[in-house]
Amino acid sequence: MILLTDVILMLFMVATAIALVFVRNLFAVIMLSGIFSLTASLLYLLMDAVDVAFTEAAVGAGIATVLGLATLGIIGVQDEKPQQRSSLGSFVVVLITGIVLIQAANDMPAFGDPDAPIHRHVAPRYIEQSGEEVGVPNIVTSVLASYRGFDTMGEVMVVFTAACGVLVLMGRTRKPDDYPEEDYREDIDPREGSSDFVPKDDDESVRS
Amino acid sequence: MFAAATAALLVVMGCALLRALLGPTVYDRILAMNSFGTLTVLMIAVLGFLSGRPEFLDIALVYALINFIGTIAVCKYVMFTDLGSPTRGPEWDDI
Structure with a gap:
């Protein structure tokens, strides 16, 4: 039953992906x-990768949808014009990349294989020796902060860079003069220093 | 029992997906995505019981929250065609 669910969900994903390409x-x-x-997050959950499924649902279905809608609101375009030029080159690149990825996936250990290298020598060492090697009682903490310290630092830098980019792109409120005249309501004139119009978003976006 | 529920959910998810693909109006697609999210929540719960691990229920709750936020954003976009602060009035400022 689980296998059948997997297959049907993957068919859903294929249908959605094809529709994504063709819908204008x-x-x-x-x-x-x-x-x-x-x-995709349902599939991750079925494969017991609950944390990945969480991230996919929060970022993919939550944040990305909101960001896409915000972008749509800014550019104000509802339909994309179909491009006339041929995309054969891109198709070939995608095809070759897919073949290489499938080839590489064949070399990986099978899903849930207890003899996979990660279960044979890395994890036992973490469990047996992390206490004396690192000195932190929590194994997960010692793996994240010591054994994979550089990896964690890179991740933190990626997240920090992304946050800076988002702040630069979206955290800036527009100056009152950027708005055309008809956007104003009659009863609020921003140039008179009305307290309703003071852009408060600046401080808040930096703080959060 | 849970297998039958899973099968029924898959069929209904297929229907919602079809409506999102075909849906002529914006509202069809909004409703399709919202109901697909709700079906995902139900699916997580049913799959938890199907595989004997009902602790997945907590995750289903978080999914329900994410779905709600997404729907709020979509509704705000449809109403104002913007997500920033499109109206300068105090009563609508930041929903």
């Missing part, structure tokens, strides 16, 4: 990519 309405594309992420 950008709003529909955002909705479909949210559905794609939800299906």
